[in-house]
Amino acid sequence: MSSIASTNSGPQPPKSGKTSQSGKSGRRRPPQPPNGPEIPASEPATLSPQPSRVTKIRANSPAPSPEELNAQDFLSDPKSAINPRKPKTTKISQSKSRQSRKKNLAAVDLFDFPQPSLENVSSIASNPINEPETTKPRAPRKSRSSAPPTAILELETAPNVKKAPVPKPRPQGSNRPGKKSAIPRVPPLVYATRLLILGVGIAVICGTLLSVANAVNRSAVATQETPAQPKNPSDSAVAAPLASEALQLNQELAALKTQVQVMATENPTLNAGVFLVDLDTGSYLNFNGDVPFSSASTIKLPILAAFFQAVDEGKVRLDQVLTLKPEHIVGGSGQMQDDPAGTKYSALEVVTKMIVISDNTATNMMIELLGGAEVLNQHFAAWGLRATVLQNKLPDLEGTNTTSPKDLINVMAQIDRGNLVSVKSRDRILQIMRQTKNDSLLPRGLGEGSVIAHKTGNINTMLADAGMVDLPNGKRYLVAVMVKHPVDSEKPAQSLIRDISKMSYRYLNDGETPAESKVKIKN
Numbered sequence: 001m002s003s004i005a006s007t008n009s010g011p012q013p014p015k016s017g018k019t020s021q022s023g024k025s026g027r028r029r030p031p032q033p034p035n036g037p038e039i040p041a042s043e044p045a046t047l048s049p050q051p052s053r054v055t056k057i058r059a060n061s062p063a064p065s066p067e068e069l070n071a072q073d074f075l076s077d078p079k080s081a082i083n084p085r086k087p088k089t090t091k092i093s094q095s096k097s098r099q100s101r102k103k104n105l106a107a108v109d110l111f112d113f114p115q116p117s118l119e120n121v122s123s124i125a126s127n128p129i130n131e132p133e134t135t136k137p138r139a140p141r142k143s144r145s146s147a148p149p150t151a152i153l154e155l156e157t158a159p160n161v162k163k164a165p166v167p168k169p170r171p172q173g174s175n176r177p178g179k180k181s182a183i184p185r186v187p188p189l190v191y192a193t194r195l196l197i198l199g200v201g202i203a204v205i206c207g208t209l210l211s212v213a214n215a216v217n218r219s220a221v222a223t224q225e226t227p228a229q230p231k232n233p234s235d236s237a238v239a240a241p242l243a244s245e246a247l248q249l250n251q252e253l254a255a256l257k258t259q260v261q262v263m264a265t266e267n268p269t270l271n272a273g274v275f276l277v278d279l280d281t282g283s284y285l286n287f288n289g290d291v292p293f294s295s296a297s298t299i300k301l302p303i304l305a306a307f308f309q310a311v312d313e314g315k316v317r318l319d320q321v322l323t324l325k326p327e328h329i330v331g332g333s334g335q336m337q338d339d340p341a342g343t344k345y346s347a348l349e350v351v352t353k354m355i356v357i358s359d360n361t362a363t364n365m366m367i368e369l370l371g372g373a374e375v376l377n378q379h380f381a382a383w384g385l386r387a388t389v390l391q392n393k394l395p396d397l398e399g400t401n402t403t404s405p406k407d408l409i410n411v412m413a414q415i416d417r418g419n420l421v422s423v424k425s426r427d428r429i430l431q432i433m434r435q436t437k438n439d440s441l442l443p444r445g446l447g448e449g450s451v452i453a454h455k456t457g458n459i460n461t462m463l464a465d466a467g468m469v470d471l472p473n474g475k476r477y478l479v480a481v482m483v484k485h486p487v488d489s490e491k492p493a494q495s496l497i498r499d500i501s502k503m504s505y506r507y508l509n510d511g512e513t514p515a516e517s518k519v520k521i522k523n
Contacts, residue, residue, distance in 0.1 A: 247413050250282030256507050260287050260500060270496055271484040275405035276504055277413065279476045285504075289406040292387035293482040294399030296457030297333070297358045298464050302388055302403075302411050304432070304455075306370055306379050307351050308425035318348040322365055332395035334359025355455060356435045360394035367393065383420065384410060397459055405480035408466040412478050416468065429453075433467065441465035441494060442479065445501025447472070447509065461485060463493040471509045479504055 253276070264272050264287070275289030310316040324336065324343040331337060336345075336359050347369065354362040370376055373390040380388045387404035414420045415429055433453035442465045443452050454467020466480035481500050483493040 247277055247284070247410060248282045249277065249284045251284075253278075253283050253285045253507070256504065257285050257287055259503055260285065263496065263499060267492060267496060269486060269489065270493060272496060272500075273405045273482045274480070274500060275409045276479045277409055277477060278508060279413070279416065279478065286406070289409075289480075290387070290404055292402045292404050293464065293484060294396075294459065294462045295388070295401045295403040296396070296399070296459045296462045296464060297360075297394070298403055298408055298455055298457035298466055298482075299388070299390060299394075299396075299401045300354050300358065300363055301408060301455045301466065302380055302383075302385065303363065303366055303370070303376065303390075304351060304355055304429060305383075305411055305415055305420050306376055307347075307366055308421045308429055309379070310370060312422045312425055316347055316369065318346065320347040321345070322347055322350055322369065324361070324365070328361050328364045328368070330360045330364060330393065330395060332360045332397075333357065334361050336361040352432050352435075355432050357437055358456065363394045383414065395459070399459060399462060405466070405482050408480040409478045412466070412468055416476075416478075430468070441497045442467055442469075442481070442501045444498045445503075446505050450505065450509075457482075458490075460487055463490060463497065465497055469505070471505070473509055475508055477504070477508055 256276075260272075260274055264270065271288075273288035273291050273293060274285060275287075276285040278284070307316065311318060322345050324339055324341055324345070326341045329337050329341065334353065334357055336343075336350075336353060345365075350362045350365050350369075353359040354366055367373060367376065367390070373392075376390050380390075385403070385407040387402055388407045389402050391400040391402075392398075411420075415426055418426060421429065430453045433455060434451065436454055436456065438456045438458075441456055441463070442454055446452060446469065449472035451470045452467045454465055457464040462482070462484055464480070464482040466478075466482075468476065468478050470476050479501065481497045483496055485493040
């Protein structure tokens with residue numbers, strides 16, 4: 001016990017005739033049974049019943065050899081601490097040694113140290129010389145988290161004791177020293193292919209977005225320029241003002257209008273209506289342009305537009321075969337009236353004859369193909385043609401079919417801007433109208449190098465011509481002149497239309513405006 005209780009000295013043989021305690025403390029008792037060992041009351045000052053203090057004393061003392069400390073021998077025979085025996089060579093596993101250490105400490109703590117009485121305390125206080133070791137400063141208290149005592153560690157690692165193999169934890173693949181998780185290397189060709197696919201995908205997405213934006217812009221522009229198609233005839237009144245905006249009128253040609261008025265007043269027997277638009281500047285001339293007139297053959301111009309609109313919608317094909325019926329054959333202008341019933345034509349051939357030679361029989365075939373007069377009138381109203389109405393089949397010598405100079409110009413303006421038909425159909429329409437055989441009216445007032453696509457109309461009391469003129473200087477304008485005249489007085493009406501065409505050509509091509517009218521039409 002003196003070797004364990006000492007804090008500053010190692011295991012030394014005790015001096016003869018003396019113990020480590022005072023002589024008054026008595027002698028050691030023989031070993032008691034392990035269940036109830038008793039120690040004299042004079043020794044509680046040297047041993048603390050706290051297990052942590054015993055551990056600290058062991059840790060501060062010099063590390064004894066494995067032969068000097070043997071927990072089992074100490075419990076069975078306390079004298080073994082003075083006369084140590086050789087330890088038995090037994091195999092102790094690491095886990096068992098730790099348990100034995102805890103049990104040994106508990107065994108040391110099980111010694112019953114009786115509480116000292118007041119007499120013992122007073123005797124110790126009167127003889128402090130006999131207790132030299134109790135007055136020594138104790139080692140500073142260490143935390144429980146400090147390292148285990150050296151002696152106990154050396155006991156566990158005794159050279160004569162074989163340790164049981166402790167299984168080492170298997171290191172994870174990512175924590176193995178010297179080995180790092182290999183990053184898969186992508187070949188350059190595969191990397192370049194991925195970049196190419198990514199670039200193509202981004203380009204496709206951008207192209208889709210641009211096409212959508214372009215479609216939205218086109219629809220917005222078409223909404224502003226194209227009149228809304230009415231679902232029923234009652235909506236035609238709302239659609240009419242919108243369609244007239246396709247003319248894009250700017251300012252009126254006052255000087256040219258004055259000259260037209262002078263010519264008209266000089267021929268009071270003639271009732272003329274004129275409407276002209278410069279497509280480049282929007283300047284216009286309106287002289288009775290909104291007044292309805294008997295359309296005569298000029299009604300064939302809006303029928304032509306309705307036919308190509310049906311072609312664009314897929315309702316009619318250009319090579320569609322049409323059969324001549326007896327009810328189609330009528331007199332007047334044209335050559336198809338001489339063909340027998342049952343003759344077959346293509347739709348393009350029929351519509352071409354309707355314009356080029358103003359064939360009335362071909363016009364009746366077109367009216368039937370497009371659904372009849374009622375359907376055509378709905379189209380006309382939807383396009384904003386306020387005065388254009390189809391009442392009867394051609395030749396309509398009574399003049400029940402009506403239109404106005406402004407309506408004819410409105411139809412041609414919408415054809416030119418692509419509002420009614422596609423670009424391909426527009427080109428076909430202009431190509432057909434340039435082949436018109438009758439060139440006795442507007443074409444006579446044009447200079448060399450001008451090109452006109454037009455359609456004439458003529459019945460007993462009506463003479464008219466409407467067309468699109470391309471000037472040598474690159475300008476383009478639309479002009480329509482309709483003149484109502486008495487029976488058997490067609491020549492003055494022809495001269496008036498020619499003179500208006502000549503005056504308009506000079507004004508728009510050369511900028512010449514006559515100071516006074518040099519044209520006088522006699523009845």
